[in-house]
Amino acid sequence: MNRQELIAQIQQKKSFLCIGLDIDLAKIPTHLLAEEDPIFEFNKQIIDATHHLAVSYKPNTAFYEAYGIKGWQALEKTIDYINTNYPELFTIADAKRGDIGNTSTMYAKAFLEDLNFDSVTVAPYMGSDSVEPFLAFENKNTILLALTSNKGGVDFQGLKTENEELYKKVLKTALTWKNSENLMFVVGATKAEYFEDIRKIVPNHFLLVPGVGAQGGNLHDVCKYGLTKDCGLLINSSRGIIYAGTNENFAQEAQKEALKLQQEMATILDSSW
Numbered sequence: 439m440n441r442q443e444l445i446a447q448i449q450q451k452k453s454f455l456c457i458g459l460d461i462d463l464a465k466i467p468t469h470l471l472a473e474e475d476p477i478f479e480f481n482k483q484i485i486d487a488t489h490h491l492a493v494s495y496k497p498n499t500a501f502y503e504a505y506g507i508k509g510w511q512a513l514e515k516t517i518d519y520i521n522t523n524y525p526e527l528f529t530i531a532d533a534k535r536g537d538i539g540n541t542s543t544m545y546a547k548a549f550l551e552d553l554n555f556d557s558v559t560v561a562p563y564m565g566s567d568s569v570e571p572f573l574a575f576e577n578k579n580t581i582l583l584a585l586t587s588n589k590g591g592v593d594f595q596g597l598k599t600e601n602e603e604l605y606k607k608v609l610k611t612a613l614t615w616k617n618s619e620n621l622m623f624v625v626g627a628t629k630a631e632y633f634e635d636i637r638k639i640v641p642n643h644f645l646l647v648p649g650v651g652a653q654g655g656n657l658h659d660v661c662k663y664g665l666t667k668d669c670g671l672l673i674n675s676s677r678g679i680i681y682a683g684t685n686e687n688f689a690q691e692a693q694k695e696a697l698k699l700q701q702e703m704a705t706i707l708d709s710s711w
């Protein structure tokens with residue numbers, strides 16, 4: 439999917455919501471455990487109930503890898519289901535990969551080619567040659583960790599190097615890499631006070647913003663400086679939406695939570711566009 443298609447979808451749905459599919463078998467309704475593939479069945483019902491309110495879905499691969507081969511198969515079925523039934527949706531493999539060049543090429547192939555996600559999250563720690571194999575994929579996005587939502591995110595990302603914080607150095611350096619137009623950046627909603635500075639460095643790139651909902655980040659605080667003329671934001675909520683209900687009505691409960699966020703987003707977009 440290209441940038442214009444993503445922006446068109448945001449405008450049409452008045453939403454920049456990304457729903458996280460972080461499946462924990464201990465948290466899904468117990469009646470689904472009798473299904474042959476409970477993870478896929480859960481995802482399918484969540485996606486069917488919320489696809490008109492969201493522009494993106496983000497399975498975090500940890501929640502699939504943890505269930506071995508069955509988990510990986512559920513991930514494959516989930517991405518195939520989205521690509522077949524809702525091809526307009528922007529898909530993110532939240533895998534946080536990155537390694538020496540030839541290994542990164544294999545990671546990129548696995549997520550962007552074989553599984554056919556639109557994007558994958560990547561850690562910048564190993565530098566340019568660990569990220570450029572991802573950036574080489576046409577019409578795909580590499581979402582680089584910049585300033586993460588967790589408390590310890592600032593342990594390293596906030597360290598000053600050459601008189602500026604490491605996360606700023608990551609943003610500036612990444613812009614010099616080949617195919618940098620294929621970059622997006624992860625910035626946590628819990629770090630809203632940093633968005634003004636971040637937008638000065640990356641005024642046009644999309645930011646994937648996790649941390650709204652269960653982690654306590656606030657949508658309006660993020661939008662104050664994060665929003666651009668093209669929106670420029672994908673706001674992720676995982677647990678806050680998918681585990682809103684615990685019984686047979688779980689998909690409807692998830693839809694209600696997604697609708698609340700979408701309505702807030704529509705108000706924000708209406709007042710800024």
Ligand SMILES: O=c1ccn([C@@H]2O[C@H](COP(=O)(O)O)[C@@H](O)[C@H]2O)c(=O)[nH]1
Nearest residue numbers: 498586587588626648652653675676677
């Ligand atoms: O800085 C980061 C980067 C990634 N994440 C991931 O996003 C979701 C958030 O889930 P919630 O349930 O909405 O808290 C999860 O997959 C994280 O691993 C993040 O939270 N922060």
